[in-house]
Amino acid sequence: MHYKSNDAAGSDSRGQSPEQMLRIIFDYTAKIANERSLISVLLHMANMGREMILADRCTVWLIDHIREELFTTVAHGVDEIRIPLGTGFVGHSVTTGEPLLVEDAYSDPRHNAENDQRTGYRTKSIITVPFVGNDGSIIGAYQAINKMDEQAIFTSIDLEHLTLAASYAGKSLESVMLHEEIAATQREIIFAMGEIGESRSKETGNHVKRVAEYSYILALGYGLSVEEAEQLKMVSPMHDIGKVAIPDAVLHKPGKLTEEEFELMKQHTITGYNLLKSSGRELMKMASIVAYEHHEKWDGTGYPRGLNGEDIHLYGRITAIADVFDALGSDRVYKKAWELDRILKLFEEERGRHFDPHLVDIFLQQFPKLLTIRQNYRDIE
Known part of the structure; x- marks a missing residue:
């Protein structure tokens, strides 16, 4: 694998400068910290990941333990996607806890080409990085697709940067997910109480x-x-x-x-x-x-x-x-x-x-x- 590294003075043709990277991190972590809506947090996270590594698309996947699926409601260019837990590159990362950098998706048997067929999009290079919660459990994963340059291939530095984004945003994601779970429980209780009054x-x-x-x-x-x-x-x-x-x-x-x-x-x-x-x-x-x-x-x-x-x-x-x-x-x-x-x-x-x-x-x-x-x-x- 060949790539150019960034020096301290500025960016090369394939990545952000350290100053740009810090600005992106500070801007988005501030936005994420002030959000209580899960959808808004996921959107900020997707945009942060895309900007940090200059990806064409960035997706945030979450785990649906009840249905044993991975799903995304925030993915650049597509609507919600659901896949069986453990399938595809993201399934591998979530199951093993290992990040992945794949230069050619179609040469790897783990690639699920159905999404490309459904959307008409051509996946070339992929990075996946799992999110880890406070208790060490995996709650989801970042997935970036296709570097925005002529080669459309990510580098190990891109993997490091997306891992950095995951470490900054993952704790906020878990906090908002917990808040939404509490809010959903509260809504169910309130609605049930309303039904009790009406059933009388x-x-x-x-x-x-x-x-x-x-x-x-x-x-x-x-x-x-x-x-x-x-x-x-x-x-x-x-x-x-x-x-x-x-x-x-x-x-x-x-x-x-x-x-x-x-x-x-x-x-x-x-x-x-x-x-x-x-x-x-x-x-x-x-x-x-x-x-x-x-x-x-x-x-x-x-x-x-x-x-x-x-x-x-x-x-x-x-x-x-x-x-x-x-x-x-x-x-x-x-x-x-x-x-x-x-x-x-x-x-x-x-x-x-x-x-x-x-x-x-x-x-x-x-x-x-x-x-x-x-x-x-x-x-x-």
Whole structure:
């Protein structure tokens, strides 16, 4: 193998100078350290690896232990790829813990040419470097393809540099993966709690899914960030968690509630709030607001506190529209589902009375998307 080495003064025609290398490392490690999104971290890592060794493409592979596969959601030029664990060059590196430098992929029996055939790309030279976690276990691997020069062949110095990138980024990757696992567990718990509240009143699981999706669309339409809209989507299914404390005779009554029964029913907002308000978790605090205020009305005639206008938290105002829209369009023990024209008429009539007028406008603008969600998560009889 022949290659030119970099001297201390600057770069040669095949690599970055030490100064350029340090700048790339510092720039990307700073970006990675500030990210909590796994996809964003993987993208930064792929870009860092590509820039450090001047690769045409760089991919970050992770291990799916449940499916016994390697997968990538961030690969330059392609969509997600999944391969059986242990196959291909990356499978070899992940299984053995050894980095690889291959000058001619097609002369090596470990090369999986199916990806090239599927994408129309021609792989020539490959580097793979495994990521090692804090406990010494392998969590994934870098893979760089084709040097950006006439030969398109990587050198041992490129391997050293990609190994350096892996050592800088691997610990951050593990941290973000752990954060995402915790967040996913928290989402599952929150959704399950929401379903418990709805099951008490014999709602289907799809009701909470629809309310969650509607809330997300309305939040984005209002101008909330994707992150905040996602958070509202996660907590909105908890709006009726307080129904766990309402007697079955009231929840399942097919006719109109008496005044005494209705006062009892209204307590579910307070109960839900009290269940959630003491948590130190951001999502639980957000859920407590939704549980407390989703029955307040813009004109002050709602419950439990008779708040009006913007004194009602935005999360409550959004969830109110999502919940009422789904309730009107669904069969309940006390009514049949309404037709779409009747639903739209009610929202127009209640604009500025029950509902935030600006949110009603957003609801009407986003109505086609909401209908798509309703169709995708329709109740199966």
